[in-house]
Amino acid sequence: MYRETQIIKHAQKASSNGGNLEEAGDLVINVGPQHPSTHGVLHLVITLHGETIKNVEPHLGYIHRSIEKMCESLSYRQFIYVTSRMDYLSSHINNHGCAMCVEKGLQVEIPPRAKVIRVLMDELTRLASHQLWWGAMAMDVGALTPFFHAFREREMINDIMEETCGARLTMNYMVPGGVMYDIHPNFQKRVKEFIEEFKKKIDEYDELVTGNIIFQNRMKGVGYLTKEDAISYGCTGPTARGSGVSCDIRKLYPYEVYDQVQFNEIIETDGDCFARYLVRMQEMRQSLSMVEQLIDNIPEGDFQAKTKAVLKLPKGEFYSKIETARGEFGVYIVSEGGTTPYRIKFRSPGFSNLSALNHMAKGYKIGDLVAIMGTLDLVIPDIDR
Amino acid sequence: MFSLESITNSIQTWLNNTFNPTIALLFECVIVGVLVISLFAVLGLVLVLMERKVSAYMQIRLGPNRVGPGGSLQTVADTLKLVVKEGLTPDGADKFLFNLAPFLVIIISMLVLAPIPFAKNFQILDINIGVLYVSAVSSVSVIGILMAGWASNNKYSLLGAMRSGAQIVSYELSAGLAVLSIVVLTGSLQLSDIIASQQNGWWIFKGHIPVIISFVIFIIAVTAETNRAPFDLAEAESELTAGFHTEYSGMKFALFFLAEYVNIFIVCSIGAILFLGGWMPLHIGNWNGFNHVMDYIPSSVWFIGKVFFLIFVIMWFRWTFPRLRIDQLLNLEWKYLLPISMLNLLLTTLITIMGWHF
Numbered sequence: 001m002y003r004e005t006q007i008i009k010h011a012q013k014a015s016s017n018g019g020n021l022e023e024a025g026d027l028v029i030n031v032g033p034q035h036p037s038t039h040g041v042l043h044l045v046i047t048l049h050g051e052t053i054k055n056v057e058p059h060l061g062y063i064h065r066s067i068e069k070m071c072e073s074l075s076y077r078q079f080i081y082v083t084s085r086m087d088y089l090s091s092h093i094n095n096h097g098c099a100m101c102v103e104k105g106l107q108v109e110i111p112p113r114a115k116v117i118r119v120l121m122d123e124l125t126r127l128a129s130h131q132l133w134w135g136a137m138a139m140d141v142g143a144l145t146p147f148f149h150a151f152r153e154r155e156m157i158n159d160i161m162e163e164t165c166g167a168r169l170t171m172n173y174m175v176p177g178g179v180m181y182d183i184h185p186n187f188q189k190r191v192k193e194f195i196e197e198f199k200k201k202i203d204e205y206d207e208l209v210t211g212n213i214i215f216q217n218r219m220k221g222v223g224y225l226t227k228e229d230a231i232s233y234g235c236t237g238p239t240a241r242g243s244g245v246s247c248d249i250r251k252l253y254p255y256e257v258y259d260q261v262q263f264n265e266i267i268e269t270d271g272d273c274f275a276r277y278l279v280r281m282q283e284m285r286q287s288l289s290m291v292e293q294l295i296d297n298i299p300e301g302d303f304q305a306k307t308k309a310v311l312k313l314p315k316g317e318f319y320s321k322i323e324t325a326r327g328e329f330g331v332y333i334v335s336e337g338g339t340t341p342y343r344i345k346f347r348s349p350g351f352s353n354l355s356a357l358n359h360m361a362k363g364y365k366i367g368d369l370v371a372i373m374g375t376l377d378l379v380i381p382d383i384d385r
Numbered sequence: 386m387f388s389l390e391s392i393t394n395s396i397q398t399w400l401n402n403t404f405n406p407t408i409a410l411l412f413e414c415v416i417v418g419v420l421v422i423s424l425f426a427v428l429g430l431v432l433v434l435m436e437r438k439v440s441a442y443m444q445i446r447l448g449p450n451r452v453g454p455g456g457s458l459q460t461v462a463d464t465l466k467l468v469v470k471e472g473l474t475p476d477g478a479d480k481f482l483f484n485l486a487p488f489l490v491i492i493i494s495m496l497v498l499a500p501i502p503f504a505k506n507f508q509i510l511d512i513n514i515g516v517l518y519v520s521a522v523s524s525v526s527v528i529g530i531l532m533a534g535w536a537s538n539n540k541y542s543l544l545g546a547m548r549s550g551a552q553i554v555s556y557e558l559s560a561g562l563a564v565l566s567i568v569v570l571t572g573s574l575q576l577s578d579i580i581a582s583q584q585n586g587w588w589i590f591k592g593h594i595p596v597i598i599s600f601v602i603f604i605i606a607v608t609a610e611t612n613r614a615p616f617d618l619a620e621a622e623s624e625l626t627a628g629f630h631t632e633y634s635g636m637k638f639a640l641f642f643l644a645e646y647v648n649i650f651i652v653c654s655i656g657a658i659l660f661l662g663g664w665m666p667l668h669i670g671n672w673n674g675f676n677h678v679m680d681y682i683p684s685s686v687w688f689i690g691k692v693f694f695l696i697f698v699i700m701w702f703r704w705t706f707p708r709l710r711i712d713q714l715l716n717l718e719w720k721y722l723l724p725i726s727m728l729n730l731l732l733t734t735l736i737t738i739m740g741w742h743f
Contacts, residue, residue, distance in 0.1 A: 029540050037623040051544070051711055140623050142614060142708025148444035208705075214615055215707045366544070366624050367710040 026054060033062045037140050037370045040380030042354075044369075051365045056358045064384045071344045076102050076176060076311040079341065084170035086348065087382035089132060090324040092125040095174035097322035100255060101331040102176040104320050105313035111302040114178030115256040120294050121161075121173060123287040124191070127198070128157040129325035130284045133377045137277065138209050140374035141218045141367075146209050153201050156194045160187065176311060178304035191295050195288060202284055210281060219274035223360040223372035226271055233359065234352035237327025238283060239376055242276035244269035249323040261290050273368075276375040312339055326350055326377050350382040389685065390506040417509055421495055425647055430460045432646040435693075436700055443704040470635035475538055478632065482536035487633065487640035490529035494647045496522050500576050501654050504664050504685035508577070515576035516568055519655055520561050523610070526648070527553040530612075530619065533641070534629040545628025548711055549619030553610055555718040560606035562726035563599040566733035567659040570596070580663035587662035593741070595733045600660045602726050607652035608699055609714070611645065615706035616714060623708075653695035657688065661695075664688040 027048040033041040041062035047055040067086060071079040080098045084091035096118055103110060135150030158168040163184040165171040173180050209215055225235065230243040240247050248265040250258040266282040268275035313335035321330040327349025334343040353376045361369045396416070400409040434449070434457065441448025449456030474480055500515040502508035512518050527550055534546020568574055571582045582588075588596050609616035620628030630641045657663060664684035668676045709717065 027540055027544075035626060048544075051548075138707060142617070142621065142623060143706060144440070145444050145704050148446060152445055209707075212707060214709055214713075217713055218707060218710060365710055365712065367618075367621070367708070370623050 031369075037373065038380070039136060039373075039378055042378065042380050042383070044357075046366075046369065048366065051367075053361050053364055053366065053369055056361045056369065058354055058357060060384050062384065063381050065381075067385045068344050068346060072341055075339050076313060076341070079344065080174065080176070081170075081172045083346070084172055085381060086346065086385055087324060087326065087329070087350065087379050088169055089129040089379055090125050090326065091170050092121045092173060093322055093324040094329060095172060096122055097320060097324075097329050097331050099174040099176050100322060101318050101320040101333055102311065102313065105316070105318045105333065105335060106176065106307065106311060108177050108305050108307060110178045110305050112257075112299045113301045114303050114305070116294055116298045117179050117183055117303060118174060119256050119258065119261070120191070120291060120298070121165075121171075121179075123290045123294075124157050124160065126287045126325045127284055127291075128154050128161075129377075130280050130287075131157075133280060133325075133374075134205060134209070134284075137371075137374040137377075138215070140370045141215060143209065143212075143215070146205070149201075149205070149208065153194075153198055156190075156197065160190050160194065163187065163190070175304065177307040178302070180304075182303045183298070188295055188298070191291060195292050195295070198288060202281075202288070206281070210277075216274065218367070218371055219272065219277055219375075221272055222364055222368045223273045223375065224271050225356055225360050227269075229356065229359060230271070233356040235327070235356055236349050236352065237323070237325070237377075238266075238276055238279040239327060239349075239353045239356070241266060242268050242279045242375070243271040247328065249321055249328055253321065255320075255322065257294070261293050263290050273371050273375045280377070310339055312337065313341070321347070324349060326379065326382065327353060346385060348382045348385065350376075350378055350380075354378060354383055389504050393507065421498055421509070424498070425491075425495065425643065428650050429643040429646050430464070432650065432696065433460045433463070433642075435696070436646075436703075439697065439700045440704045443701075464639065467639040468636055472635035472637045473632070475632045477538040479536035479538070482532045483632075484637070486529050486533035486536060487637045487644075489532065490526055490644045491640045491647075493522060493526045493529065494644045494651065497651045498647075501651070502576055502580060502658065502663055503688055504683070507685070511575065511577050514574045516564055516574045516579070516659075519651075520557065520564065523648070523651065524553065524557050526644070530629050533633070537629070537632040539632050541625045541627070541631045542629050545619045545621075545625045545631070548621075549612060549629060551711070552612070552616065552618060552714060555715055556606045556609040556616075556722075559602050559718060559722040559726045560610060562723070562730050563603035563606060564655070564659060566595060566599040566726075566730050569730065569733050569737050572737075576658055576663075580658060580665060583662040583665050585668065587660065587665065587667075589660045593736060595729050595736060596660065598729045599726065599733070600656070602722055602729070603656055603660070604695070604698065605722065606718075607656065608702055609718070611648045611652055611699075613645075613649065613699055614703035615708050617703075617708060618711055618714060621708055649696055649699060650692065653692045653699065654688070656695050657691035661691045662687075663691075 029046050029048060031044040031046055032038040033043040038044065043059040043062060045057040045059060046053055065085070067082055070082055074082065080095050080102075083094040083098050087094055131150045131154045135147035138146035161171055162168050164181070164187050165173040225239070225243045227244045230240040230245050235243070235245070236247050244267055246252070246265060246267060249255075250263070251265045263286045266279045266286065268279050313333065315335055315337040318333045318335065319330060321328055323329075328347065329349060330347030332345040332347070333341045336342040357372065357376065360372050364372070397413070400412055403409075404412065437459070438448045438456075449459035452458045452462045474483055497519055499509045500512045500518055530549045530553075531546045534542040534549070537543070567579060567588055570588060571579045573579060573582070589600055612619045620630065625631070630638055633641060664687050666679040666682060666684070666687050668679060
């Protein structure tokens with residue numbers, strides 16, 4: 001906090017003195033940490049010339065809970081639950097990535113039923129996350145109604161999750177060796193109902209927002225990110241795929257049953273906000289088709305492999321990566337052979353995506369900054385951890 | 386039928402008979418003032434509730450439904466809350482201008498109400514330059530907004546106020562030109578004359594395509610002038626938190642809020658007067674039976690009905706469209722709306738000269 005206030009003071013002093021940090025006539029504005037469009041406690045110090053953005057400096061740390069350090073004192077079963085609190089919109093996928101990393105260390109082969117359930121849950125989570133993103137995105141550019149429409153459909157997924165996992169946001173359903181419980185008897189029926197419903201609704205989404213001329217004008221040609229920049233900033237997920245980078249972990253390094261389902265990696269080459277928007281919209285359709293393919297083909301059998309009560313990873317380093325709704329989520333565990341990890345590090349997609357914000361927003365208007373942040377799909381606890 | 390004229394006339398006769406003319410005039414002014422202020426309060430309450438209900442309907446919600454039957458007293462409760470709240474003046478603000486701005490904005494909205502005929506022969510002042518008066522006075526409200534933004538000592542407010550200034554000044558032009566096409570057709574600036582000229586059909590029906598074009602331009606321009614979405618850049622909450630009224634609280638904020646809704650009412654009533662015949666009932670050609678039935682509906686109901694229809698349309702915009710960016714907003718005005726409305730005005734003039742309208 002001290003450092004930030006110093007920076008702000010310095011910037012203001014420089015601007016009033018006509019110093020070298022900003023030219024005279026520039027405006028330094030603090031967007032956040034409490035601001036409607038930062039979707040959380042992100043603090044941006046933006047330098048404006050009129051309405052044009054000259055510099056954006058994200059300041060982090062307002063929701064830092066030192067999750068990585070906490071994980072070091074928790075056992076291999078326990079630390080997974082903490083990761084639900086990172087990217088809370090794709091908590092299943094976070095848990096899944098961590099469980100995969102532990103399984104890699106234990107060298108456990110999980111039963112096929114658990115694999116399919118995991119993929120189903122991942123894709124439903126991705127759908128829910130993208131729905132919320134769609135609503136928030138539309139709200140960022142000024143249309144308030146889509147937010148409620150998106151939440152209506154997201155509620156159906158939440159209900160499905162609640163039935164099977166017992167929770168609606170931080171599910172904690174994936175455990176090392178499989179999933180915690182078997183799916184609820186109603187699961188398949190309700191998912192099918194949801195698929196039928198959402199197929200109609202996603203067309204409605206396109207009608208309401210995608211085709212809107214004002215929306216397209218706001219999104220097209222704004223926030224360009226070239227393929228080279230996307231790679232060098234370490235962007236992943238829909239953000240990078242909107243710039244033509246092929247980076248879908250599900251396709252490139254398939255895990256669980258992703259090599260057995262039919263889906264396309266969505267790549268748009270424009271690199272502007274609209275390209276990123278289209279990637280996410282089409283990913284929703286892809287996820288829907290994946291759920292549709294798998295929902296009738298859940299194999300019989302165990303939902304959890306037999307594992308010891310107290311897990312101990314052999315000495316060594318383990319890394320696994322997974323595609324969350326926002327991009328590549330990596331889990332890196334260093335084990336000394338004990339019951340808790342010696343060191344744990346998460347590679348969260350939001351952090352790298354946010355780092356490209358200054359590059360993308362420079363030279364555009366304040367309204368565009370909001371649109372660009374919307375298409376980055378930032379979840380602040382994922383960035384701060 | 387149900388004419389308000391007899392009531393106003395009897396009050397005037399009674400006043401003139403009882404007091405000498407000066408005091409009678411004074412009483413009339415007081416009565417009008419009280420009426421305008423109560424109209425203000427009622428409009429604020431009704432329109433805020435209406436907006437919340439309309440938005441709730443579009444957003445698959447119920448809207449306010451706890452206070453009073455169907456939530457009808459919700460805005461009363463909100464107003465009470467705002468009245469008892471502390472009106473903060475931020476440190477470093479220009480106190481005089483900061484406190485003056487909301488009053489300026491609301492006084493200007495009140496002034497614009499003067500020439501509006503709410504029913505047959507029911508208007509405060511029938512000024513012979515009514516249209517000019519309305520466009521002149523309503524454009525002063527931008528000063529209040531600029532004042533609020535400048536005096537707040539807040540960068541968000543300043544940006545919002547500057548946006549609002551650019552926007553209102555630009556959109557005044559096409560709104561004015563759209564209004565002018567009706568003035569050209571009617572040949573009068575007096576609002577009562579304009580309504581009288583629509584005796585046998587509203588201008589939107591009998592003015593051919595140019596009037597429809599100017600109606601559309603008028604609706605777009607007044608949406609921008611009243612700072613409503615998709616042109617609500619002055620208070621774009623996702624960009625500028627609340628724009629020019631970020632620092633206002635309590636009743637001072639409520640005055641801005643009220644002025645916004647009353648401005649919507651005013652521009653919609655101007656739209657209804659110019660294009661939809663004001664308090665004139667709907668008449669269709671020679672359908673005498675139908676026309677008679679329509680005549681039985683009081684003129685005030687016609688006027689309020691038309692105005693609320695237009696208000697609904699403007700609310701519909703707000704809850705459907707995303708917001709424009711500031712450069713797109715100004716491009717829309719200067720590159721499209723202004724040239725189109727100029728050509729349209731020429732076309733209307735041609736139609737009027739050749740007598741091609743009905």
